[in-house]
Amino acid sequence: MSDSADCTFTGNANTKTGLRIASIFIIMATSMSGALFPVLARRNKYLRANIPQPVFETAKYFGSGVIIATALIHLLGPAIEELGSPCLDPAWQDYPYPLGICLVSIFGIFITELVAFRWGTSRLARLGIVHDAHGHGLASHAAHGPETDHEQQHVAEILRDEEKQHRDTDSSMHGSGGHRPHFPEAHSDKELESGRRAQHQDTPNTLGDSATAQIIGIAILEFGVLLHSVLIGLTLAVDQQFTVLFVVLIFHQTFEGLGVGSRLAFMRLPAKYDYVPVVGGLLYGITTPIGIAVGLGVRTTYNPNSNTANIVSGILDSFSSGILLYTGLVELIAHEFLFNADMLHASNGKLAYALGCMIAGAGIMALLGRWA
Structure with a gap:
């Protein structure tokens, strides 16, 4: 001291x-x-x-x-x-x-x-889901394609969320004339509709x-x-x-x-x-x-x-x-x-x-x- x-x-x-x-x-x-x-x-x-x-x-x-x-x-x-x-x-x-x-x-x-x-990441990989390594969320596609109805609904839900996010962003930037984002053709409207129905179900x-x-x-x-x-x-x-x-x-x-x-x-x-x-x-x-x-x-x-x-x-x-x-x-x-x-x-x-x-x-x- x-x-x-x-x-x-x-x-x-x-x-x-x-x-x-x-x-x-x-x-x-x-x-x-x-x-x-x-x-x-x-x-x-x-x-x-x-x-x-x-x-x-x-x-x-x-x-x-x-x-x-x-x-x-x-x-x-x-x-x-x-x-x-x-x-x-x-x-x-x-x-x-x-x-x-x-x-x-x-x-x-x-x-x-x-x-x-x-x-x-290992858990996501076992389910066939690609994870963004830099922490920006799940990718909008499966690594090997969804193999079950549950996984199809999961992918569709992710697509639905991303589609809504892009719509909100475009509408805030361009007003009512905002363009609709393009998604791969492999993801059909049926899958998107499945995602909408799945939004009230348990989270995957x-x-x-x-x-x-x-x-x-x-x-x-x-x-x-x-x-x-x-x-x-x-x-x-x-x-x-x-x-x-x-x-x-x-x-x-x-x-x-x-x-x-x-x-x-x-x-x-x-x-x-x-x-x-x-x-x-x-x-x-x-x-x-x-x-x-x-x-x-x-x-x-x-x-x-x-x-x-x-x-x-x-x-x-x-x-x-x-x-x-x-x-x-x-x-x-x-x-x-x-x-x-x-x-x-x-x-x-x-x-x-x-x-x-x-x-x-x-x-x-x-x-x-x-x-x-």
Whole structure:
């Protein structure tokens, strides 16, 4: 322990109790608004018809930048400060533990997803279904042709979904004069009709596998964000500079919620998993208020600068930063820009706009790191 370090606990702020209690509900409202708006807007027919598609895409790319900036500025940066505290045992200074934990987290998430992907792909292959290796869903054809009525209905359902998606996209871009997408002649109208009849039946296992992969991916993202949200809520409840931190966290949680919500909104799930994006948004909305409530409850005894608090917060922040870094760089940026055929063939203007939205999200979130 450094002789010059002041490691004595002098007590937490006991002022503005009413506003601190009100912050529970204010932060909950702003967090849920950011996370649930993209989800509900994509589901509501009126909002979807009146909100231009570019708005959703802007939120998606903006959110990608927010998540990456959160990983570096709001998680890894504080973790380095916490585990580098002069109040800790000198052994913590012998190695860059925050960076090491972040590295372990990145490879841990990668190996987990790799195993899950290989397992899911092998199941799809046994059913004769081709899976897009870059995570853009099932291909619109069977590897060796459907061999059973159930598989024929499954292929037809996929074709029906893709046909509807192309129709919606064309109609939003070209109005009523949008062209009808071309599908191979091998897929007859009879198969498409079978798909329409099958839409109210149980979801095939292949779609279940795809949904499971998406749910695992978003669960990993949410896990990293939720840990961070609880910790900052705990900090807000006891911080001496409450007013500044409170204002900054309103914007912080709204932008971060927008990033999470935009990913939830673009999940392509069967009907029986339709509740997952809404649950994800609600979980995000309540975690920071829970942290604030806990912090208010232990305000007289909790020391945010204690050795235990620094170690626990530093380890959790380091681990969460690895999760968000991997998710942001691999699952979001790589899949949206490098492995997305639409983006690779998009105009220079559209590409520049998408990059601008992502950089704006990262820049604003990085700027908020000046105060929180």
